[in-house]
Amino acid sequence: MFDALAERFESAWKKLRGQDKISSANIQDALKDVRRALLEADVNLQVVKQFIADVETRAQGAEVVSGVNPGQQFIKVVYDELAALMGESNQPLAQAEAAPTIVLMAGLQGAGKTTATAKLALHLRKEKRSTLMVAADVYRPAAIDQLKTLGKQIDIPVFELGANISPVEIARQGVEKAKAEGFDTVLIDTAGRLQIDEAMMGELVQIKDTVQPHEILLVVDAMIGQEAANLTKSFNDAVGITGAILTKMDGDARGGAALSIRQVSGQPIKFIGTGEKVEALQPFYPDRMASRILGMGDVLTLVEKAQEAVDLSDAVQMQEKILTAQFDFDDFLKQTRLMKSMGSLAGMVKLIPGLGNKIKAEHLEEGEARLKIAESAIKSMTLEERRNPDLLASTPSRRRRIARGSGLKEDDVSSLVTDFQKMRTLMQQLGSGQMGFPGMGGMNPFGGMGGMNPFGDMGGMGGMGGGNPMGNPMGQMPAPGFRGYNNPNAAKKKKKPGKKKKGFSDL
Helix, strand or coil, rough: CCCHHHHHHHHHHHHCCCCCCCCCCCCHHHHHHHHHHHHHHCHHHHHHHHHHHHHHHCCCCCCCCCCCCHHHHHHHHHHHHHHHHHHHCCCCCCCCCCCCCCEEEEECCCCCCCHHHHHHHHHHHHHCCCCEEEECCCCCCCCCHHHHHHHHHHHHCCCCCCCCCCCCHHHHHHHHHHCCCCEEEEEEEECCECCCCCHHHHEEEHHHHHHHCCEEEEEEEHHHHHHHHHHHHHHHHHHHCEEEEEEEEEEEEHHHHHHHHHHCCCCCEEEEEEECCCEEEECHHHHHHHHHHHCCCCHHHHHHHHHHHHHHHHHHHHHHHCCCCCCHHHHHHHHHHHHHHCCCCHHHHHCCCCCCCCCHHHHHHHHHHHHHHHHHHCCCCCCHHHHHCCHHHHHHHHHHHHHHCCCCHHHHHEEEEEEEHHHHHHHHHHHHCCCCCCCCCEEECCCCCCCHCCCCCCCCCCCCCCCCCCCCCCCCCCCCCCCCCCCCHHHHHHCCCCCCCCCEEEE
C-alpha cells in the first residue's frame, strides 16, 4: 500500500545528491517532494505541516559524516520522524494481573471487526494465552454465526446467547464465564456502527461500565484514509479507547491512516491486518513500518514469519538432503507450501531491503502462476516419481502421463524435470562450497527452491546480519530466477527469431 509513497520519497533523495551538506537552500525541493508524497498518501493536513517542520528543523545544517552523503542523512532524519509520528515503539496488548484480561472490540460496520476479533484470538494463542470470544453483535444479520464459524476454524470457543438478549447482558455473562473457566483473555465483539450516533455510543459506554475492560480497541479500515484518524479521535472522545487495529493494509489504501492515527487521536495502532486469512494479523511496529515506507524493507518481520513457519528439525533434515542431492519433488512441494504460509510473493519481496520497488508486479504474478503449475504437475506424479525424479528424466511415457493428468503440455513437464535436475546439482555444489558460495543456512525456508525459486537470481542480497536465523534467505541461490535479474545463464543463450516458449527456467 506504500508503493506510491516510497517512489515519491525516492525522488526526494535524488534532489540532495552531490551536495556537501544539507542547507536551507538545497533542502527545499526535497521537502516539497516529501510534502507532496504525504498529501497524496491522504495524510492529515495538520500532521503533514508539523512533520515537514520537524524534518526541516532536524535536517538543516547537518554536517556530512565521513562516508555518508546528505541524501542518506536526510533519509535518516525522515525515518526517525516517521517512526516518532507513528508512535516510536510497539504498544503490546494489556495483560491484567488477575485474569481474565478483558478486551472490548469496537468499530464501524464493514471495517472487519468480527474477523479482527478472531485474528486477535489466534494471535494470543501463539502467545500461549487462552481466549474466549463473546458474540455481542446482535444487530448485524449473521454476525453471531460468523464469529462461531471463525471460532471453529481456529479452535477458539465462542460464548453467545442469541440475538434477542441485550448486548450488555451478553458481555457481562461472557466475562463471568471466562472467570469461571479460567480463560486468560476475553474478547467482546460488539456491534458495528453505521455512523457515530449517540444511541450506539451510549450502548458501548454501558458495556464498558459493566465489564470494565482493560483494553478498548477500535478496528479501523485503512481504506478510509485520513478520516481514520478523525474516526479514532471521535471514538476516543466518546468512549475512551486504548488503541486501534488497522485492517486491510494489504489493499490499495495510500497509507494516510497509518501515518495520521497516533498524531490526531493520541492513541497507538497496536495491530495491523495484512490479508483476509485469519492468520494475517501482525503487531504494529512504527520503526519497521517507517522502514517499509522508505523502501528499506523489513527483515525482522520476514525473519519472524520464517520462525513461525519453519520447524527447526525439519530444516536440519532438509539441509542434509540438499547437501547430498537427495532433495525430491515432495520436498519441493513442502517448501512451496511453506512459502505460501508466509504470505504472497509480493508481500515477502517488499520486506527484503532493496527489492521492494525493483521487481515488477507482473513478474511476481508470473512467479506465483508458475509455482501453481509446478504444484499441479507434482500432484499428478506417483509417490515413487516424487521421491525419485530420475525416473521422469529417463522415461518419456511417465512425463506424458503426468502432462495428461495435470492438464499441462508435455514440454512443460519436461522443462520442470530438467530444471529440477539442474537445480539439485547446483544446490549440492553451493551447499558444499564447490562454487565458492556460503552454505545453505539451516533454517532457510527458500533453500530448496533452486531453478524454480521465485526469488532465484536475486543474488547480492546476501548477508542479512549475523543473527539472522534464516541463514541467507535470498542471496545464496543464484539459480535461474526472474528474467533480467542477473541471470548467470543469460549471456550464454542466443536469441532466436520468433516468440520463445516460456519454461520453468524463465522464472
